[in-house]
Amino acid sequence: MSQHRSLKNSGGTVGAKRSVLKRGERVKLMKSRGQWTEGRTILNLPKTKAPD
16 A cells, blocks of 8 residues: 655654653653652643653
8 A cells, every 4th residue: 555645754744753752751751850759640740841
């Protein structure tokens, strides 16, 4: 099956660096920063900036 022309990587955003982290990535980042406490729920996490 061929790929739609709008999805082909011709300098577009496909494969670009993401600015939004997934929940597991946010928890891992918060643990490394010391902002995570054990027993905390993974819902309603604060917004975090993606590391550069």
